[in-house]
Amino acid sequence: MTHIESVGETPIENRTSEADQPRDSLVALFDAPLKLDAGVELSPLQIAYKTYGKLNAQRSNAVLICQALTGDQHAASRNPVTGKGGWWDTLIGPGKPIDTERYFVISSNVLGSCMGTSGPASTDPSTGKPYGLTFPVVTIRDMVRAQAMLLDHLGIETLFAVAGGSMGGMQVLEWAASYPHRVFAALPIACATRHSAQNIAFHEVGRQAVMADPEWRSGRYLIEGTNPRRGLAVARMGAHITYLSDAALHRKFGRKFQDRSNPTFSFDADFEVESYLRHQGIAFVERFDANSYLYLTRAMDYFDLAADHDGILANAFKSSKTRFCVVSFTSDWLFPTSESRATVHSLNASGARVSFAEIVTDKGHDAFLLEEPELFGIVRGFLEGAATARGLDRAS
Amino acid sequence: MTMQPRPPIAGSDHMRSTARMDHLMVAEMVERGAKVLDVGCGDGELLKILTETRNVDGRGIEISREGVNECVAKGLAVIQGDADTDLVDYPDDAFDYVILSQTLQATSQPRHVIEHMLRIGRCAIVSFPNFGHWKIRLELLMHGRMPRTDNLPDTWYETPNIHFCTIKDFRELSEVVGAKMDKAVALNAWGQPLRLNAPWWFWNLFGEQAVFLLRRRD
Secondary structure (H helix, E strand, C coil), X not given: CCCHHHCCCCCCHHHHHHHHCCCCCEEEEECCCEECCCCCEECCEXXXXXXXXXXXXXXXXXXXXECCCCCCCCCCCCCCCCCCCCCCCCCEECCCCEECCCCEEEEECCCCCCCCCCCCCCEECCCCEECHHHCCCCCHHHHHHHHHHHHHHHCCCCEEEEEEECHHXXXXXXXXXXXXXXXXXXXXXXXXXXXXXXHHHHHHHHHHHHHHCHHHHHHCHHHHCXXXXXXXXXXXXXXXHHHCCHHXXXXXXXXXXXXXXXXXXXXXXXXXXXXXXXXXXXXXXHHCCHHHHHHHHHHHHHCECCHHHCCCHHHHCXXXXXXXXXXXXXXXXXXXHHHHHHHHHHHHHCCCEEEEEEECCCCCHHHHHCCCHHHHHHHHHHHHHHHHHHCCCCCC | CCCCCCCCCCCCHHHHHHHHHHHHHHHHCCCCCCEEEEECCCCCHHHHHHHHHHCCEEEEEECCHHHHHHHHHCCCEEEECCHHHHHHHCCCCCEEEEEEECCHHHCCCHHHHHHHHHHHEEEEEEEEEECCCHHHHHHXXXXXXXXXXXXXXXXXXXXXXXXXXXXXXXXXXXXXXXXXXXXXXXXXXXXXXXXXXXXXXXXXXXXCEEEEEEEECC
């Protein structure tokens, strides 16, 4: 394999079918329009979600899980598309830090994604064809508005907690800012209150890779029966590097050769790290929609909580009664500790109840998805403290 | 380096009980249900006592990552930070009490720290080891070397404690920063409070630790 042309051959129809009729998921349909930051309304709106555990009689033990860029609603159960376990299986489940024997966990696919919640791969009922680029550009706040509609639909007024990492952490912060009275505890992990210039720059490279693929067809690939696989795979390869750290890459691969002892003096994947990245790119294309990738990266780029509150971040959390636990990782250079510290400073300035822990790891940004015992201890302790304050029974 | 984990008071069993006495003395000075910031909160033991016995709304700052993570895992609201640099970020009157327990001697600018405490909080509670204790005086007098005790076992070149003071010194500092002294307690080597009506020189000689409750003079 000299380049990533032979990327998977999943029939393109599967993409639309998963976007419209997600497997192993609950689906909520809304006729009432969702007003978007872009100034337009989206209707109808479909939200795909999963729940784990039981809602108690007081409806006070709900925990909303917010997904990261390429996540989905299958946070703690087998993903029907990949056949793999949930992306936060480490953290959510019976007896785990987000204990499904105690809390009612809701995990929804985010607005603009491609796993059953309305997004560019969904069918536009007015044309009967996939939206593609006619889908309106959405923001983190729009995602949170959609989630709030889901909670209304489920009859849940107040969330016991809302948790997420990376783009999920942005949604957590937006939840606390937009609906302070609906969030008892907030757990934003490995994130920031705004996307930095460097982060926007990386995203732009990814988007350009997608759009440079001739099969992208100005976003009409689902209609024209093509698939910008190579572009999306390259975007994923670039992004994946930002999720790791230099130390983690070195520990995992070093300069080791892949299935050979000498360089081939060609552009084959001589190095293990090349082979690994190509694999990451290919695996991603199998499960993700290229246009969704454009929309979701854009939503992150637009995120700037301070700008939404007269340029003063502390105003976003003014007189907030929410308990916050901000977590960062030492080797995360995509959302470095300094960003989390800035969030904490503004929370302090607004008098909010905030904890902040930085976890030592060489696993980079992706650490929030991995086996990090210290993270587990912190999440468990924070939620238990909040549960006591909320008066949640041990067995609800 | 400023806020250290609590100095190694927890050396022997009786020393551990001394530490607890010190915490209990602090706790007694705090009104029920108050909003409290513990600066240099270590592993969160004092915050836990305050939450459990005084029902306070407690927050903490701690410089060591291990301490912070231990606190958060206990369900306490603690952030990583430095007393010398981070108190600036807190707004005026944000707390009823700001506590500096066994940390003053490790700050690089004790006066600024105390001033910020009195700005952020209505009251400041400060506990510290008394360098005027007779054993320490004797050590310097007899051996001519920087004193090392069970409570303060580090050598002068390794100790995080860079600003020792005596009870008399601290009284003077409270005058300098314009604070009103509401309460003061001195504890002996066994963690028992010295007689309240004893003269200051007696406290300064026999108190191994002191706890002061200061109030802003408005």
